[in-house]
Amino acid sequence: MWRLGYPILLIGIEIISTLDLAFMEKIQMVDLGSQYQDIKSDVDQALQKVLNSSAFINGQEVGDFSVQLSKWNQSAHVITCANGTDGLQIALMALDLNPGDEVIVPAFTYIATVEVIALLGLVPVFVDVDPNTFNIDVNQIESKVSERTKVIVPVHLYGQCADMDAINAIANQNKLFVIEDLAQAIGSRYKDKKAGNNGHIGVTSFFPSKNLGCFGDGGAIFTNDDELAGKIKMIANHGQSKKYYHDIVGVNSRLDTLQAAILNVKLKKLNRYIEARQRAASYYDQHLVDVSSVVVPQRMKDTTHVFHQYTLKIPGRRDELKSYLQNNGIPSMIYYPLIIPDQQAYNHYTSESFQISKSLSETVLSLPMHTHLKEETISYICGKIKEFFHG
Numbered sequence: 408m409w410r411l412g413y414p415i416l417l418i419g420i421e422i423i424s425t426l427d428l429a430f431m432e433k434i435q436m437v438d439l440g441s442q443y444q445d446i447k448s449d450v451d452q453a454l455q456k457v458l459n460s461s462a463f464i465n466g467q468e469v470g471d472f473s474v475q476l477s478k479w480n481q482s483a484h485v486i487t488c489a490n491g492t493d494g495l496q497i498a499l500m501a502l503d504l505n506p507g508d509e510v511i512v513p514a515f516t517y518i519a520t521v522e523v524i525a526l527l528g529l530v531p532v533f534v535d536v537d538p539n540t541f542n543i544d545v546n547q548i549e550s551k552v553s554e555r556t557k558v559i560v561p562v563h564l565y566g567q568c569a570d571m572d573a574i575n576a577i578a579n580q581n582k583l584f585v586i587e588d589l590a591q592a593i594g595s596r597y598k599d600k601k602a603g604n605n606g607h608i609g610v611t612s613f614f615p616s617k618n619l620g621c622f623g624d625g626g627a628i629f630t631n632d633d634e635l636a637g638k639i640k641m642i643a644n645h646g647q648s649k650k651y652y653h654d655i656v657g658v659n660s661r662l663d664t665l666q667a668a669i670l671n672v673k674l675k676k677l678n679r680y681i682e683a684r685q686r687a688a689s690y691y692d693q694h695l696v697d698v699s700s701v702v703v704p705q706r707m708k709d710t711t712h713v714f715h716q717y718t719l720k721i722p723g724r725r726d727e728l729k730s731y732l733q734n735n736g737i738p739s740m741i742y743y744p745l746i747i748p749d750q751q752a753y754n755h756y757t758s759e760s761f762q763i764s765k766s767l768s769e770t771v772l773s774l775p776m777h778t779h780l781k782e783e784t785i786s787y788i789c790g791k792i793k794e795f796f797h798g
């Protein structure tokens with residue numbers, strides 16, 4: 408009996424604890440349910456088509472999606488793969504690097520960026536980030552370039568491009584490759600180019616909560632270099648040039664047809680999804696304008712922000728605020744609480760300290776951000792932030 412009673416009780420508690428929301432709706436970090444309801448008939452139809460065809464691997468939808476995404480992103484080549492982490496690994500594998508070669512990365516990023524470097528026997532060389540953009544501090548890159556440096560991997564954190572002109576200038580001067588990690592920034596522009604076209608290779612993720620997400624795992628690799636494209640395609644497919652002939656060591660990394668079918672539907676909406684996020688970000692800005700205890704995300708002039716995250720800096724009482732919001736039915740997240748050079752698995756690569764990254768890990772707080780966030784919800788969230796600081 409308790410099996411039935413327990414969830415009912417839980418629902419009861421939830422309703423009571425959010426009673427002071429005028430609207431009876433649970434606030435979520437990411438609301439994938441509402442988004443699905445909007446596109447349900449198109450998605451269901453697309454999935455049914457795949458089910459009827461039984462072409463679960465490399466079905467028509469996968470090829471269609473690559474073509475549509477390459478048009479949308481104005482990239483000559485799109486190679487789909489199983490997830491963003493695989494995409495980063497495959498991109499590095501395509502560059503003919505040797506064990507011990509160095510790859511420059513920001514200290515403040517998601518683990519995937521660095522994990523693949525270590526897995527391939529390469530050496531991550533960390534660079535601190537800029538406190539305003541959260542992206543790699545381009546003024547600190549050059550001093551980290553050595554004889555063994557081969558690649559720079561800028562991460563467009565939270566949805567805004569790193570300073571690509573400065574990065575490319577250093578890369579050109581030192582003959583380095585540039586791989587953009589645009590897992591959080593699909594659709595962001597740097598000057599007149601979309602993310603993914605500003606280096607030799609770009610990699611994105613279709614993890615469900617990403618700005619273009621599928622209903623499971625997925626990823627894609629962008630390049631405008633024909634030769635690299637051929638190599639990447641081979642590596643993602645067991646290193647084979649034709650079936651059962653393996654010229655180089657590869658991996659098995661595929662976007663499956665069901666996910667491609669969903670992505671075909673969602674790609675058509677991506678411009679509107681990005682606008683919805685940007686609108687939500689402006690509402691947050693407006694509602695927080697007189698809260699001096701928080702710093703809203705800064706927009707840089709050479710890049711557009713697609714707001715994968717809306718991330719505040721809260722120089723004092725961040726964790727207290729997080730609990731306060733939680734108690735008022737408002738989720739928030741810390742991306743990321745421990746910087747990569749301080750992680751147990753990676754701290755042997757350096758003994759340096761990364762002051763800005765470290766201070767950001769102690770001050771950042773990401774608020775709910777998704778395509779179906781209403782202004783009244785944002786107003787409620789900001790009201791609680793004001794209440795916390797000003798009573």
Ligand SMILES: *Cc1c(COP(=O)(O)O)cnc(C)c1O
Pocket residue numbers: 490491492493516517519520562588590591611612613614624625626
């Ligand atoms: C999500 C993410 C990835 C990896 O994506 P997966 O598809 O989950 O493997 C890589 N880098 C960054 C910055 C990310 O946010």
